[in-house]
Amino acid sequence: MAKKQKLKNVESPCEDHEYCINVINLIIDGEANKEEEAFFYSHIQDCLHCAQYYKLEQSIREVIRKKLEVKEAPEELIMEVRKKVQESLSKSSRNVR
Amino acid sequence: MRKKTLLQYAPAEKVEIFEEEFLPHIHSIYNFAYRITFDEDDAKDLVQETFLKSFRFIDSFQKGTNAKAWLFRILKNSFINEFRKKNKEPVKIDYQEVETFYNSDEVNHLIASNLQVEAIKEMIGDEVSIALNSLEVDFRTVIILCDLEGFSYEEMALILDVPLGTVRSRLHRARNLLREKLKKYAVSMGYK
Numbered sequence: 001m002a003k004k005q006k007l008k009n010v011e012s013p014c015e016d017h018e019y020c021i022n023v024i025n026l027i028i029d030g031e032a033n034k035e036e037e038a039f040f041y042s043h044i045q046d047c048l049h050c051a052q053y054y055k056l057e058q059s060i061r062e063v064i065r066k067k068l069e070v071k072e073a074p075e076e077l078i079m080e081v082r083k084k085v086q087e088s089l090s091k092s093s094r095n096v097r
Numbered sequence: 098m099r100k101k102t103l104l105q106y107a108p109a110e111k112v113e114i115f116e117e118e119f120l121p122h123i124h125s126i127y128n129f130a131y132r133i134t135f136d137e138d139d140a141k142d143l144v145q146e147t148f149l150k151s152f153r154f155i156d157s158f159q160k161g162t163n164a165k166a167w168l169f170r171i172l173k174n175s176f177i178n179e180f181r182k183k184n185k186e187p188v189k190i191d192y193q194e195v196e197t198f199y200n201s202d203e204v205n206h207l208i209a210s211n212l213q214v215e216a217i218k219e220m221i222g223d224e225v226s227i228a229l230n231s232l233e234v235d236f237r238t239v240i241i242l243c244d245l246e247g248f249s250y251e252e253m254a255l256i257l258d259v260p261l262g263t264v265r266s267r268l269h270r271a272r273n274l275l276r277e278k279l280k281k282y283a284v285s286m287g288y289k
Contacts, residue, residue, distance in 0.1 A: 022265075025272065029243060031250050052214075057272070059217040060279065064244045067222040068229070073127035077141050081123070081148045085115060088152060089108055 014043065020050050028057055103156040111155050118164040119151050125246060126168055132241055133176060133234055146179065147172040166248065170256045173238075216283035228278035236271035243268060 014020050020043065026032035027040050044051050106114065126147060130140035150171050151158070158167055229237055242248045242256065253264045 022269065025269065029250070029268075055214050056217065056276075059214045060272075060276065061244050063217055063220055063225050064229070064240070067220065067225050068245065069222050069226060070124070070245075071128045071131045071140075073123045073144060074141075077127070077144060078120070078123055081120075081145055084145065084149055085112075085152045088149065089112065 014047050014050060017049070020047070021053065024050065024054050024057055028054075028061060104159065105156050106160075110160075111152065114155060114158070114160055115148075115152055118160070119148065119168060122165045122168050123148070125165065126172055129169065129241060129246070130172060130176075132230070133238060135230065143172060143175055146175045150175065163252065165246075166252045166256055169242070169246070169248070170258070173256055173258075216286060217279060219286065220279070220282065224282050225279070228275060228282060231278055232271060232274055235267065236274055239264065239268045239271050240275060 023032060023036045023040050026036055032040065044054060123144065127140055127144050130143040130147075131137065134140050134143065147168060151168055154171075158164070229240060232240070238257070239253065242253050243250075248256065250261055250264045250268075253268075254261045257264065259267075
């Protein structure tokens, strides 16, 4: 009986897939509550569709974190920011005097 | 509106906070500025504006608290108030129409079942970048804040000045849109 149930779930997506998608995203983002976590870990074992979706979402996050070029602030910009801050500091201390 | 207490730091303390708590985030801030403007000069202007404002209003920052979120919030406000104003014609998109379509179960199912994990893993930075850059700025923003910068939903709500529910729904929509873009690449790479 259990086997039959499992096969049925594998063949067709879960009843409320929208809810599952939300929970999967919350899990990956570390924002799920205990109830959602419990649902996820039990559901993922029976639903191939959701398991695939989970892997897919994980790989998208990973590719964004690892492969997206991160632009570093140019050194002259950092110097310029420091310079302007110093200027505004000396301006305000002159005003105090 | 919360009433903020001004702390009135001494000048040396201001510099210390600036150097130790604000400046270490300059690369993240610059990267974000570049990803929302697509222009190095505009990004530099936004970064300067953000850091000068952060210093000017340093007395409303509680030392040792979340400087990164505070800076991102200033950057976001500068972007909306000044940068968008400069470009006379703001980008108008019928979000509702886009969102309704991408929120449907049917689309979620379709996209998820077609896009293979392997295809994603094969992708190079440029492809991911193009897909992300093609999203409208509000959607692009939430993806960057969450996935790249690792902000929590609550921090994002603070930065964007929107309710938590809006963060969730915007992120959900953004992910659907991004997945659709990535799917197109996957198909062009021969994955079905």
